[in-house]
Amino acid sequence: MIIVLKSADHPFSKGTIFVTRFAAALKGTLLGIGLMAAFGASEAIAAETVNIYSARHYDSDELLYDGFEKATGIQVNVIEAGGPELLARMRAEGRNSPADIYLTVDAGNLSIAEKQNVFQPVASKILDARIPAPLKSPKNLWFGFSTRARIIVVNAKKVDPKLAVSYEALTDPKLKGQLCMRSSTASYNLSLLGGMVARLGAAKAEGWVKGVVANFARQPQGADTSLLLDVAAGACGATIANHYYYVRLQNSKIASERAAAKALTVIFPDHNSVGTHVNISGAGLVATAPHKTAGIKFLEYLASDEAQHIFGNANYEFPAVASVPRSKELAALGKFKTDPTNVSLYGQNQATAQMIFDRAGWR
Ligand SMILES: [Fe+2]
Known part of the structure; x- marks a missing residue:
């Protein structure tokens, strides 16, 4: 179900890691074709897709993507790389960028993306209700999902x-x-x-x-x-x-x-x-997102109880949504x-x- 393409070792900020998720039917046929082509081809077999550019490199994020696919039927495609590399990629792709969501750690990194006009504002009652005001962009350009x-x-x-x-x-x-x-x-x-x-x-x-x-x-x-x-x-x-x-x-x-x-x-x-x-891990909807509705659904999913358990607790981060309980390891911190x-x-x-x-x- 998932093909992982690693072009480098696994440093957190250097090098490139491409994680691309396709349906099993396409396995083996897309290697080397390039990621744009991969995204296009995967769309041909899924009713809806969402394309995520992620500068987070945690194995637990796979659980989020699986959970979202199960909850919505929307297929998730992911490119993982360092933040600056993903931003450069989006600049180069311009209006034709397949990116719907930019996901990263550190509010400073989200602000850097904001200054480069990467995001568009999202109006969502779910996000408004669940993500505390100090943990998001005042313009609703990006949202913190863990702290x-x-x-x-x-x-x-x-x-x-x-x-x-x-x-x-x-x-x-x-x-x-x-x-x-x-x-x-x-x-x-x-x-x-x-x-x-x-x-x-x-x-x-x-x-x-x-x-x-x-x-x-x-x-x-x-x-x-x-x-x-x-x-x-x-x-x-x-x-x-x-x-x-x-x-x-x-x-x-x-x-x-x-x-x-x-x-x-x-x-x-x-x-x-x-x-x-406290700092955050967070994400926002890309200004040129080709799948805007699916992108918003993905952000809303990240604020759900199910995703908060994964997004926060799996990497020992704190869930951003106050009502979501902390894992026993985090509760032990007091x-x-x-x-x-x-x-x-x-x-x-x-x-x-x-x-x-x-x-x-x-x-
Ligand atoms: Fe870290």
């Missing part, structure tokens, strides 16, 4: 967790030489700072960055998971990471990763004040307050955030 909290994680043998209860606390000189951080070019950090710029203003946000840089144990390096492992191993005392990377370690099949999670203390920053910074800043502001402040990082020497 990820940017948590502080400490090694309690090196850093007293009480010293790291908020993002601001990380600037305390008592933490000198303790912080290992990811690069400032990582979209998650740009969004974190973009949110601070929105909430505190650029000057205070810059003060925060300078304070954190002053406490660096080393120059920024690595991604969230490797930073968590470094903190667990005692190479540094604290880092910032998305919560699901920690939950993955907790539930890993590899004993050493489970042991690493045990060595870590998780803090939901600013729980007692403004709340923890309740926390979330920063109500609208996630669209992260993208709006992205250039300012990068400038602040650069000026303060957070590479």
Whole structure:
């Protein structure tokens, strides 16, 4: 039923992965014909189709596509690649793009697409009712379907967790030489700072960055998971990471990763004040979508109870729809307050955030 074409290895942001889904009848006949042709051919045998360009690379997304096909009878075709590559593809395809839906992680990435006029607004009572206002574009150009909290994680043998209860606390000189951080070019950090710029203003946000840089144990390096492992191993005392990377370690099949999670203390920053910074995975309807009705149905499906269980819980992200229960792994993290800043502001402040990082020497 599904043919997977992989043109590269499986990095999250580089290289290309094409996942194309066809009916079994076409299996073997379409390889090498090209994706436009593949989409066209698949339409010939399905009453309705929806074409998705996805910069998310999670195996669990297959469950979403299967669930949507079962619920609606609409066939799903998917191209997976890095975000910038998909945006370039849509630009090159112009009005003839087969893309109906652009799906990606990080509100900053959705804003980048918005600035390139990728989306059209969607009027949907279902989406209005189910997706909280802070998790979507105020113009209904894109919608968040799951959330990820940017948590502080400490090694309690090196850093007293009480010293790291908020993002601001990380600037305390008592933490000198303790912080290992990811690069400032990582979209998650740009969004974190973009949110601070929105909430505190650029000057205070810059003060925060300078304070954190002053406490660096080393120059920024690595991604969230490797930073968590470094903190667990005692190479540094604290880092910032998305919560699901920690939950993955907790539930890993590899004993050493489970042991690493045990060595870590998780803090939901600013729980007692403004709340923890959250980001989203989200999607929108492409401006030139050839299958507009099917595209809207797909977005509405992502907000359904069934899809929310998959979209959120399968990758240890939080469901965006408040009434959908959290998986047991997520419930184990406990309740926390979330920063109500609208996630669209992260993208709006992205250039300012990068400038602040650069000026303060957070590479
Ligand atoms: Fe991630």
